[in-house]
Amino acid sequence: MIRTALALIIGGILALSTAPSLHNGQDATRAAQTSDTAAYDRVASCFAERGHLAVLALVDESTSLRQTDPDGRRADALVNVLRMLARRGGITPDGAAGKIEVQLAGFSTTYAPGAWTTLGAEPGAELENMARAFGHRPLHDDTDFAAALLGAQGAFMNKDTEATRAGDQPPCRLLLLFTDGRYDLGTNGRRDYAPDVASDDRAGIRDRGRHVLCDQGQLVDQLRESGTVILAVGLAANAPGSPPPNHEFLRSIAERTTPTETCGASTTTPGKFIPANGLDQLTAAFDRAIGLALGGTPVDGDSTVSVCEAAGTADTTCERTFRLDAGLREFHLLLNLGAPGIAIQLRSPDGTELQLHAGEQGSHEIAAATLTVSALDELDLVIDGQLPAGNTNWAGTWTVRFIDTTGQNAGAVASSQLTVFGGLVPLTRPNRPRFQVGEETNFEIAIVDAAGSPRTPADFVQSAEVTAVLVDPQGRESVVAVGPARGDGTYTARYRVPDDAEATYVVLRIQLDVVTSSGLPLQPRTTSYRIPVDQPSAYPSLAPHELVLTPIVDEVDDGEGTTTVTVTGGLGGSGCVWFEPPTFTTKPPNTGQFNARMEPSGADETDCIRLDPKQQRRVTIAVQPERVRTGFVNGEMIVNLKADGERTRQVRIPVRFEMQHPVGEVTQWTIFFVILIGGLLVPLLLLWLVSWLAARFANPDQLRWTSHEVLVTEAGITVTNSNRPLRDLITADSLGAMVDVPNTRSRQFHCGELTFTTKVPLLPWALPYAVVSANGKPVLGSGGEATRDLRTARVGFELNRTWVFAVAEDRSTEDTVRLWGTLYVFVTDFGLAEKAAQVTNAVERDLPGCVAPAHDRVLSTLGTPEPENVSVPDPDEIYHPKV
Amino acid sequence: MSVDEYFDEETYQEQRPPLWILAIAVVVVALAFVLLARSELAAHLVGYILGSFVCVGVVALFIKVDSTRRSSADVVYLEVPGLRYAWSVVLIAGISACGLHAWQVATELAARA
Numbered sequence: 001m002i003r004t005a006l007a008l009i010i011g012g013i014l015a016l017s018t019a020p021s022l023h024n025g026q027d028a029t030r031a032a033q034t035s036d037t038a039a040y041d042r043v044a045s046c047f048a049e050r051g052h053l054a055v056l057a058l059v060d061e062s063t064s065l066r067q068t069d070p071d072g073r074r075a076d077a078l079v080n081v082l083r084m085l086a087r088r089g090g091i092t093p094d095g096a097a098g099k100i101e102v103q104l105a106g107f108s109t110t111y112a113p114g115a116w117t118t119l120g121a122e123p124g125a126e127l128e129n130m131a132r133a134f135g136h137r138p139l140h141d142d143t144d145f146a147a148a149l150l151g152a153q154g155a156f157m158n159k160d161t162e163a164t165r166a167g168d169q170p171p172c173r174l175l176l177l178f179t180d181g182r183y184d185l186g187t188n189g190r191r192d193y194a195p196d197v198a199s200d201d202r203a204g205i206r207d208r209g210r211h212v213l214c215d216q217g218q219l220v221d222q223l224r225e226s227g228t229v230i231l232a233v234g235l236a237a238n239a240p241g242s243p244p245p246n247h248e249f250l251r252s253i254a255e256r257t258t259p260t261e262t263c264g265a266s267t268t269t270p271g272k273f274i275p276a277n278g279l280d281q282l283t284a285a286f287d288r289a290i291g292l293a294l295g296g297t298p299v300d301g302d303s304t305v306s307v308c309e310a311a312g313t314a315d316t317t318c319e320r321t322f323r324l325d326a327g328l329r330e331f332h333l334l335l336n337l338g339a340p341g342i343a344i345q346l347r348s349p350d351g352t353e354l355q356l357h358a359g360e361q362g363s364h365e366i367a368a369a370t371l372t373v374s375a376l377d378e379l380d381l382v383i384d385g386q387l388p389a390g391n392t393n394w395a396g397t398w399t400v401r402f403i404d405t406t407g408q409n410a411g412a413v414a415s416s417q418l419t420v421f422g423g424l425v426p427l428t429r430p431n432r433p434r435f436q437v438g439e440e441t442n443f444e445i446a447i448v449d450a451a452g453s454p455r456t457p458a459d460f461v462q463s464a465e466v467t468a469v470l471v472d473p474q475g476r477e478s479v480v481a482v483g484p485a486r487g488d489g490t491y492t493a494r495y496r497v498p499d500d501a502e503a504t505y506v507v508l509r510i511q512l513d514v515v516t517s518s519g520l521p522l523q524p525r526t527t528s529y530r531i532p533v534d535q536p537s538a539y540p541s542l543a544p545h546e547l548v549l550t551p552i553v554d555e556v557d558d559g560e561g562t563t564t565v566t567v568t569g570g571l572g573g574s575g576c577v578w579f580e581p582p583t584f585t586t587k588p589p590n591t592g593q594f595n596a597r598m599e600p601s602g603a604d605e606t607d608c609i610r611l612d613p614k615q616q617r618r619v620t621i622a623v624q625p626e627r628v629r630t631g632f633v634n635g636e637m638i639v640n641l642k643a644d645g646e647r648t649r650q651v652r653i654p655v656r657f658e659m660q661h662p663v664g665e666v667t668q669w670t671i672f673f674v675i676l677i678g679g680l681l682v683p684l685l686l687l688w689l690v691s692w693l694a695a696r697f698a699n700p701d702q703l704r705w706t707s708h709e710v711l712v713t714e715a716g717i718t719v720t721n722s723n724r725p726l727r728d729l730i731t732a733d734s735l736g737a738m739v740d741v742p743n744t745r746s747r748q749f750h751c752g753e754l755t756f757t758t759k760v761p762l763l764p765w766a767l768p769y770a771v772v773s774a775n776g777k778p779v780l781g782s783g784g785e786a787t788r789d790l791r792t793a794r795v796g797f798e799l800n801r802t803w804v805f806a807v808a809e810d811r812s813t814e815d816t817v818r819l820w821g822t823l824y825v826f827v828t829d830f831g832l833a834e835k836a837a838q839v840t841n842a843v844e845r846d847l848p849g850c851v852a853p854a855h856d857r858v859l860s861t862l863g864t865p866e867p868e869n870v871s872v873p874d875p876d877e878i879y880h881p882k883v
Numbered sequence: 884m885s886v887d888e889y890f891d892e893e894t895y896q897e898q899r900p901p902l903w904i905l906a907i908a909v910v911v912v913a914l915a916f917v918l919l920a921r922s923e924l925a926a927h928l929v930g931y932i933l934g935s936f937v938c939v940g941v942v943a944l945f946i947k948v949d950s951t952r953r954s955s956a957d958v959v960y961l962e963v964p965g966l967r968y969a970w971s972v973v974l975i976a977g978i979s980a981c982g983l984h985a986w987q988v989a990t991e992l993a994a995r996a
Binding site for chain 2: 195196216217589590627629661663664665667668669671672675676679680682683684686687690691693694695767768796797798
């Protein structure tokens with residue numbers, strides 16, 4: 001383990017010190033990720049890069065929603081989300097074709113998913129109906145975050161597998177988590193994530209669930225590491241007097257740390273908690289989150305206004321005005337009319353008006369803008385506007401006026417929320433650049449509008465800034481130098497790939513930051529290109545630039561993942577290629593070694609694959625793990641390229657594949673119980689055995705003892721067969737040895753009427769102890785009581801300075817407790833005089849105080865015959881010293 | 884009966900419970916819990932053995948030494964209050980770690996079956 005840790009540390013240092021110059025800029029990225037919009041930026045930029053977004057809407061179905069959302073308004077919010085996604089699903093934030101897939105899933109006691117659905121221009125009736133069903137689906141007593149997120153992780157993994165099998169990149173992930181409550185369990189039952197916790201131990205299950213979710217490297221960290229952006233919407237009841245909800249744990253799932261909670265350690269992917277303080281904010285909260293995630297920019301303004309009478313045209317208090325600047329592509333306006341009978345008048349910059357009523361749906365064209373109007377419920381209207389780049393009559397100030405058509409809603413308050421989407425996109429011109437190691441590449445960046453036409457932003461926006469970075473497969477960033485805007489609106493950029501760069505490709509990420517003419521900073525627009533990095537032309541080349549092996553789905557450990565690489569000879573000379581075994585940095589546990597084979601071999605320089613100029617050869621690469629386990633495997637393979645007469649160059653090709661290995665639950669549980677029982681019973685038996693072995697009296701051969709008949713009262717002890725005090729009778733000379741006893745430690749022995757016995761409790765963690773009895777008589781001892789009826793008393797194993805009083809008769813009078821019997825004292829050998837004095841002191845001080853509290857029980861025991869078979873001594877274990 | 888009354892340095896020897904053995908048991912259990920963070924089968928096997936056999940073995944040793952000291956002649960045994968609960972807690976913690984490791988081992992062995 002230490003060696004592994006050292007290897008990791010040294011490896012980390014080497015990785016840092018030998019990293020190629022494709023780095024820097026990470027600080028900027030981290031800073032961006034900690035900003036308020038980092039989570040949205042991540043979704044938007046990933047969608048722009050990959051063109052594929054998987055959205056999982058995870059909706060709470062706990063019974064508390066009966067109080068917080070009795071009318072099922074969450075369904076309206078969901079429908080709005082689906083429509084927003086659908087209307088922008090066909091186009092990524094950089095204007096390219098995109099694909100959005102959605103899964104709606106409920107959670108309470110378990111995770112209840114629907115099917116993944118690819119969105120078209122509209123969500124479709126089936127998906128909308130599914131969303132609307134969330135308003136009246138049966139509710140349950142649990143809010144089980146662990147079950148929900150485990151289900152979500154599985155759903156995302158299935159989507160990844162699908163994409164990988166199709167040879168695509170995994171989709172970007174957006175997890176939309178809606179709940180009104182805390183992690184809470186209201187029902188008993190076994191949970192998969194807490195198999196060894198009793199089904200009725202809800203607190204224990206919840207505690208385990210929190211560990212499963214939030215321990216370092218556990219579920220939430222895994223979701224973050226796989227790029228899942230979590231947007232958590234927490235609904236708070238806004239009923240008067242209701243306590244404020246505690247959404248700290250939910251917030252920590254999304255944002256990692258809060259003042260009171262921390263969930264996981266990974267900061268790889270940002271998340272965002274969105275509070276919805278009341279149902280009236282729920283739809284708006286979802287609306288704003290999705291708008292931001294799709295690259296939109298919320299526009300502040302008078303979002304809440306009163307309503308006007310129909311006749312009061314001069315009254316502007318019921319109006320919201322907003323400005324749409326040239327350079328925008330779309331706007332999205334969510335309106336809450338405030339009360340039935342409220343209509344809106346929408347006035348465009350060219351003065352044309354459109355009146356809309358609650359529940360209205362349809363398409364309209366106004367000031368060259370195409371407006372799609374849809375209704376969510378009886379009070380919510382949504383207007384999605386398409387703003388053509390070719391005709392900017394729509395550019396200018398728009399007015400929304402809320403009018404009470406019935407005259408019965410004078411106090412109504414209407415609200416609106418506007419999101420705008422920029423229309424300018426940065427692109428490289430004329431084509432994607434190519435990068436070659438050791439050479440500087442110059443390329444051009446142009447800004448195009450939504451129609452794809454080149455634009456000069458300086459003509460119609462306040463400012464436009466273009467920045468670009470290169471990101472290598474290990475995530476290291478390098479800044480690309482971008483020059484100032486030229487007269488035609490284009491920018492020149494250049495980058496020199498270091499001569500020793502080993503990456504096979506890089507991602508060129510170009511970002512455009514625009515501030516509109518009215519001063520609104522739009523969300524950055526990012527365009528990403530995956531661009532190969534070529535080695536010098538004399539060297540052989542490889543394709544593809546990333547190896548995605550076929551998945552291994554196997555119940556036995558003999559599966560392998562394979563792929564094919566095409567190697568092409570360089571220009572002007574022969575060369576050769578050989579492969580080093582791949583190394584994997586991410587893999588499921590217990591996979592063991594990974595063995596790789598290549599056909600044709602090409603395992604080292606002497607066995608390399610020879611290539612003539614431009615000759616193509618296909619190489620099959622197969623990787624077999626020692627053991628197939630479920631999870632993703634990521635790593636890289638070093639490929640050596642040699643051109644005749646040139647030095648050897650190395651490139652690192654990313655390698656990844658997925659493995660699945662089903663585990664038999666019955667087998668798993670059987671093995672668990674067998675090893676658990678073995679692991680507990682054997683040691684506990686051992687422990688009991690040790691107690692049993694240790695439970696022995698001190699060697700009786702080394703004991704000295706004496707006895708006297710005494711009368712004990714609360715006032716003191718009187719020796720009945722002598723007039724002398726006890727201290728004169730118990731002396732070193734009076735203490736005699738137990739003769740004829742073996743010189744060994746024993747478990748039980750007799751001394752006169754006394755029987756000394758060791759006891760070993762059945763519970764292995766209870767200590768052994770020793771007792772003394774006197775043929776059924778009540779006994780009082782220096783070690784205290786052993787049984788309530790006083791038939792036994794506790795003594796120590798060593799029996800040093802021990803006294804035992806066996807009561808024979810009760811001679812009490814009305815006023816005084818008087819017990820008559822035999823007093824025994826025991827000491828170990830050596831220093832007898834001193835020990836005799838000490839034990840006499842002890843008995844004179846302690847015994848009189850015992851008689852009164854014990855009197856009733858003494859009487860009871862004296863009047864009861866001794867039960868038979870109190871203890872059956874083993875004849876071999878009992879020693880009878882001569883008395 | 885107080886210790887001071889009977890204690891005489893010349894005659895008697897003062898003995899305490901072997902707390903150092905209990906400290907070893909605590910370290911063993913802590914190590915077993917630390918190993919839960921690892922994912923390899925070997926780590927879980929080690930954790931399982933530490934939490935069960937080693938932990939119980941060390942506690943057994945503690946009991947043995949402690950009992951011997953308690954029963955030794957001419958010894959003043961200085962009781963440590965609550966010690967019995969302390970080593971019971973250590974034992975239960977070890978058993979818990981053993982159970983958690985057992986689940987991980989079972990999962991891996993089932994995968995190999």
